[in-house]
Amino acid sequence: MDLRQLRVFREVMRTGSISQAARNLDRTQPAVSHMIARLEEELGVTLFERRRGRLYAVPEAQYLLRESEELLGRATAVRQTMQRMKALEAGELSVISMPGPAAVLLPALIGELVGPHPEIKATLLTRSSDAIVQLAGTQQFDLAIADHDPARRINADLLHTETHVFDSICAVPGDDPLARAEAVTPGDLSGLPMAALYPEHLSHRLARRAFEAAGADFSVRFFGQFFLPLLSYVAHGLARVIVDPLTAESWIRSTNRPGAVVFRRFRPEIAFGVDVMRPAYRPESLLAHSFLAHLRGLFAELGGRQEPPAG
Template identity: 40%
Template sequence: MNLSFRQLQTFVQVMRTGSVSEAGRALGRTQPAVSAMIAGLEREVGFQLFERERGRLVPKPEAHYFLEEAEFLLERLTRSTRTLQDIGNLEKGKLRIACNPAASSFFMPRVLANFLRDKPDIEASLMMRSSPVVTDWIASQQYDIGFAETPEPRRTIISEVFALPGVCAVPKDDPLARKKVITPADLDGKPMAMLFDDHSISEQTRKAFNEAGARLNKRFELRTFLPALQLVSEGLCYTICEGLSAISHQESFGDQNSLVFRPFKPECFLNMSLLTPANRPLSLLVESFAEVLRAEIKALVERAAGLRDLP
């Protein structure tokens, strides 16, 4: 059986109006076209739904039984059509986003809020985990899109890399805040807050100190830069962080911010990536969000680079 939407629509209209001509007017079709549609429907179901009496269609009991089912099917089809239109217009759907701690405090919520402002029926899941966990979630297709530190190449992930410059965080009232550039010699023997030893910024910092013959005094070891920046605010140490954490700190504290960020020489960078699953196509909604997120990340990189030129 191969029933069409038009056949069901015509049948329901004939039953509601009680007339082929009235049904034709309601549907914008000719009377012969309506009669042909009903005949085609009867061929599909395999039995007559109407008696023909002097050019009129008189519903048989089977037609009355079928009416409720036909109306239900039409309603479901209409709802499905609206849903597909909403999906195509990015008005329905779900976004599953994963990001690392540095992006979760300010950057990603702001991007998501701006994207969803005119999309009240879109559901969103925004989860914060360490970069390796975010990578695993994207690789296993548990999440649609991720933003995290760049992982090793994997066949299950598409990774678009962005290099975020490193800066040195200094208390505003510290003598080093007057310097335009901070070097390992400036930080020789001074207390530092650093991430774990195999983090990219930590490795680049150790290399810079070693090559400059400066003493690296690691007083605090942390998992993320945001608490390190709070320790710097308290005047307990200095830290060399990537621009995302620096901007997130500025946005979070606003006028209450007690830090300045200065270029660190030699330059260091943290590679972060926009991550998507490689083994399945993205939905229209995810593609649209990815485009917005990509533009925001590029703007973030430019802004982070600007931190290196602050007075």
């Protein structure tokens, strides 16, 4: 018994006629008769009594009609849903990200992609980068986004990883003389109050290394776990901070104090990397594929460059 047989059976029940069902289905009358006969043979039940050239449905046929309506309705719904998923109008997207992009950029990107389609559901969770790598390995997420640390081990058997690299920039108060500089150097910042992530974080280590190489004083007054909150210290004129372009763009999009923080190039260049991970054993949906393409586009707009795969 297959769906074609059930569709033919339903049409015969609706019309009460083999010939009319054949016309409605654009089939020949012998083809419809053959499919009904095959269905009766497979079920081992006579569905119609034939008297004086007319069909009379037996009680068992009424039961089969009710079940057929439900099955065919479900099949139609599944087909329509799959078509909407192909057109990116339905489905589910699950993303886990470090806090920086998750605060502003990723919700905006997800909203642009799925907003016009109410049948799409999206989940965005925020964790630290180390926790993200562990959670991504469970294969429960379509996409995971973490800051890049060469010392962090990512299991290549579980995760497909691509790394996008950005040049860090310097955030200074809007009324700071450095706000008018074309680029900011460690010498410019020597001895000035700085804000930075905790000392163990790669960005902190790289910034301190750049200052030491220039013989400058890396004087950190404010420490934090994430970049975006540190910009509040800058906006109040209390510190300067070396951040990534994703954080800068998040601040620009979300602040109600334009001009309170100014972003300038930092020299020498300090690379900030972002790892985008996809589960190796979770097939990529069309929706996840489209989101990844939009994410790559955003990274490119912000000056990111994708590193070639290792090996």
